[in-house]
Amino acid sequence: MVKVAVNGFGRIGRLVFRYAWDDPSLEIVHVNDLCSVESAAYLLKYDSVHGTWGKEVVQDKPGYFTVDGKQVTFSSKRNYTSIDFRAMGVDMVLECTGKFLTMESLNPYIDTCGVKRVVVSAPVKEPACLNVVLGCNDKLLGKGEKKIITNASCTTNCLAPVVKVIMEKFGIKHGCITTIHDVTGTQTLVDMPNTKKSDLRRARSGMLNLCPTSTGSATAIVEIYPQLKGKLNGLAVRVPLLNASLTDCVFEVETPTNAVQVNAALKSASLKGPLKGIMGYNDLPLVSTDYTNSTLSCVIDGLSTQVIDGTMVKIYAWYDNETGYSKRMQELAHIVNAKFIEHKKPEYVYE
Numbered sequence: 001m002v003k004v005a006v007n008g009f010g011r012i013g014r015l016v017f018r019y020a021w022d023d024p025s026l027e028i029v030h031v032n033d034l035c036s037v038e039s040a041a042y043l044l045k046y047d048s049v050h051g052t053w054g055k056e057v058v059q060d061k062p063g064y065f066t067v068d069g070k071q072v073t074f075s076s077k078r079n080y081t082s083i084d085f086r087a088m089g090v091d092m093v094l095e096c097t098g099k100f101l102t103m104e105s106l107n108p109y110i111d112t113c114g115v116k117r118v119v120v121s122a123p124v125k126e127p128a129c130l131n132v133v134l135g136c137n138d139k140l141l142g143k144g145e146k147k148i149i150t151n152a153s154c155t156t157n158c159l160a161p162v163v164k165v166i167m168e169k170f171g172i173k174h175g176c177i178t179t180i181h182d183v184t185g186t187q188t189l190v191d192m193p194n195t196k197k198s199d200l201r202r203a204r205s206g207m208l209n210l211c212p213t214s215t216g217s218a219t220a221i222v223e224i225y226p227q228l229k230g231k232l233n234g235l236a237v238r239v240p241l242l243n244a245s246l247t248d249c250v251f252e253v254e255t256p257t258n259a260v261q262v263n264a265a266l267k268s269a270s271l272k273g274p275l276k277g278i279m280g281y282n283d284l285p286l287v288s289t290d291y292t293n294s295t296l297s298c299v300i301d302g303l304s305t306q307v308i309d310g311t312m313v314k315i316y317a318w319y320d321n322e323t324g325y326s327k328r329m330q331e332l333a334h335i336v337n338a339k340f341i342e343h344k345k346p347e348y349v350y351e
Helices: 011-021 037-045 154-170 217-224 259-271 323-340
Strands: 002-007 026-032 064-067 070-075 092-095 117-120 148-150 172-182 211-214 232-239 245-253 279-282 298-301 306-308 312-319
Touching: 002 011, 011 026, 011 037, 011 092, 011 323, 026 323, 037 064, 092 323, 117 323, 154 172, 154 217, 154 245, 154 259, 154 279, 154 298, 154 312, 154 323, 172 217, 217 232, 259 279, 259 298, 259 306, 259 312
Parallel strands: 002 026, 002 092, 026 070, 092 117, 117 148, 172 232, 279 298
Antiparallel strands: 064 070, 172 245, 211 232, 245 312, 298 312, 306 312
């Protein structure tokens, strides 16, 4: 068992905490966030989207809260290097602030704080960092040469399995994606200046508007599949929903095909091989709320698959952009700990 700290206790940090708490190989001992410890404990227990956590969370004294009687210490430090991770015996940090996205800002975890491994909840686009999508490129973990790795982004985790199947079965000339994405904390509830993003559209009410904006997922896919550099791009449309997003994938493929063949390839990949347990497939006429709390990275909407003129392929992939991503991050932390800290076989193997 490895001692773990969580830095950043927002939507992803709290859900990763929930999943990691049930992993016997990960012992969470500390949380750092700029909110109060009262807020941290309350929001860990109660979630408007994902429901009340079935653990007893108690916060009645300063500096910590308990989960089922086990103490988790708490701090509110802007500079994580001021946290004494060594004294706590912390060997792994789950970096969920979304603030530290360069190797320069992340390296002090290793060099100054003495942490052995860091798993980041956002992509870091530098060669020294490894961005991992489980089921797609996790073999690049190798022998653990890179001590700071990321779980990429939620939409990249949705998109990469689809790309993997289409690229391997039919070849991809180029493509474009649109993610129909739920609101996030980078938008405002009502029209007001937005200090988190420079995109002026995100200053408009996230609860009233369809908001075209950027997504890094299509370009970030080259971090997973470098051979697609310059061949994929995309946009996002933020919608006034709290959960369950949809990625609209359009590819020009090299090998002529039809919708039946495309669905057969996607369904087969969801049932066996490295994407089993990561990608799902569904022929039912479901809608977004049906995918809330899905722990899969993506679920193919088989009814919506289209092929135009033999080579233009259109695919819808659903995803709970919070739970699916958070579950993968817990699994990635488990694998990193098993392979490179405890040196044993991980429970999660995608091959």
